[in-house]
Amino acid sequence: MTSITAPVKSTTEVIGHFDYVMDGLAYGWAFAPAHPKKRLEIEIVVNGEVVAHGHAEQFREDLPNAGIGDGHCLFGLQLSHELFDGQVHSLIAREAGTGTVLKGGPHNFGPERREPAYPQIPRALGLELLTELLSNARYSSYASKRRNFADAYRLASRLQETGQLLEARSAWMAINKALGENSLGYCKLGECLFLEGSPAEALEAFRVAAGSDLRLHWAHLGIANSQYTLGRFEEAEEAMQIATALQPHDANLQKRLHYIQNHGLPKRVEALLDEGKRDEAIDLLKSLLLKQPDNDHALALLGDLLCEPAETSLPGMAQLHEFRKAQRILDALLDDVESRLNETAAQ
Structure with missing residues (x-):
C-alpha cells in the first residue's frame, strides 16, 4: 500500500496509485478531487490493449483519513x-475517461x-x-465503421477473457446482429x-460459424468439444478430424483429437453394450x-470383449490370459481383413 497525501482540487485532475498485482488481480486506487462522489473507471493496459477494466469503488479504510473522499476509491480488477x-507482461493503470496514467506502474x-x-481464438x-472478414465485398457498407467494429470486438473479448460472460454474450450477440451470420462472431459466441x-x-x-466458413478450424474445434460434452462421441471425433485436417501441424489439435478418441471410445462401447449391441461394439473396435x-485403449477393450475373464491367481495364468486375448484379437482382425x-474381389 502507498502512503496517501491530501488531494488538490481540479476539474480534470485524477489522482491515484497502481499498487500491485496479485493472484491475477490488479490493485490500486483512484480519485477525482473535483468530483468526490464519482466512481472512476480504470483500465489496465498492456501494449495498448485493455486487459482489465472496472470501477474504483471498493472501500479502503486509510483513504478517508487522508482526505480522499469517502474511501470508496479502491480497485481490484481481474486480468485477462x-x-x-x-x-512477462508490463502493465500500466489509467483512468478511462481522461487517459491519466496512475502513478506506481x-x-x-x-x-x-x-x-x-x-x-479460445486469441484476441x-x-x-x-x-x-x-470486413474486407469481404459483402461488408463494403461497413468500410467506414471498421474501427468501431474493432473496438466492439476488443470490448467483447476483454469481457470474455476476464470472466464477465453474460456481458460478453450480449456484446457478441450485438456484433452478430449487425453483421448477420458470420464465422468469427458466431465462433466467439459459441466459446x-x-x-x-x-x-x-x-x-x-x-455450426453457424462453420457454415459461414468451412475453413475456420476453430468452429470445428468448438463443434467437437460441444458434441463431446453432450455425450455424442462419434460426432465429436468427426468434427475433430476436420479441425486437424485444416491445421495438420497444430500439436494442440492432435492432442485434443487423441483425448477425444481415447476417452470417448470406452463410452461409445459401453453405450452399445447397454443396448445389447455387442457385435456392433466389436466391429467398432476392429475398424x-x-x-x-x-x-x-481399443486393444484392451476388444480383448476384454473377445476373451472372457479367467482365474488368474495361479502362477502363469495372468500371462496365459493376456496371450489368449492377443491371439483372439489377431484372429478377429485377420478374419475382418479377409472378409x-x-x-472387394466380389465387386
Whole structure:
C-alpha cells in the first residue's frame, strides 16, 4: 500500500496509485478531487490493449483519513486470461475517461502459465480475422465503421477473457446482429456459451460459424468439444478430424483429437453394450484398430470383449490370459481383413 497525501482540487485532475498485482488481480486506487462522489473507471493496459477494466469503488479504510473522499476509491480488477501465457507482461493503470496514467506502474506480471477452461481464438488473431472478414465485398457498407467494429470486438473479448460472460454474450450477440451470420462472431459466441455451461446452445453457434466458413478450424474445434460434452462421441471425433485436417501441424489439435478418441471410445462401447449391441461394439473396435494398430485403449477393450475373464491367481495364468486375448484379437482382425478382401474381389 502507498502512503496517501491530501488531494488538490481540479476539474480534470485524477489522482491515484497502481499498487500491485496479485493472484491475477490488479490493485490500486483512484480519485477525482473535483468530483468526490464519482466512481472512476480504470483500465489496465498492456501494449495498448485493455486487459482489465472496472470501477474504483471498493472501500479502503486509510483513504478517508487522508482526505480522499469517502474511501470508496479502491480497485481490484481481474486480468485477462491471455496474460497467463508464460510470458512477462508490463502493465500500466489509467483512468478511462481522461487517459491519466496512475502513478506506481508499470508492474510486471508473469511469467505465469494457466490453461484456459476452454481454447479460445486469441484476441490478436481475432482482430486479424475481423479485418479479413470486413474486407469481404459483402461488408463494403461497413468500410467506414471498421474501427468501431474493432473496438466492439476488443470490448467483447476483454469481457470474455476476464470472466464477465453474460456481458460478453450480449456484446457478441450485438456484433452478430449487425453483421448477420458470420464465422468469427458466431465462433466467439459459441466459446462464450460453452464457458457458461451451455454446450447445446454453443453447438448451434459453432455450426453457424462453420457454415459461414468451412475453413475456420476453430468452429470445428468448438463443434467437437460441444458434441463431446453432450455425450455424442462419434460426432465429436468427426468434427475433430476436420479441425486437424485444416491445421495438420497444430500439436494442440492432435492432442485434443487423441483425448477425444481415447476417452470417448470406452463410452461409445459401453453405450452399445447397454443396448445389447455387442457385435456392433466389436466391429467398432476392429475398424478402429485397422486404422490405428497401436491404439492401446481399443486393444484392451476388444480383448476384454473377445476373451472372457479367467482365474488368474495361479502362477502363469495372468500371462496365459493376456496371450489368449492377443491371439483372439489377431484372429478377429485377420478374419475382418479377409472378409473385406473377399467383398472387394466380389465387386
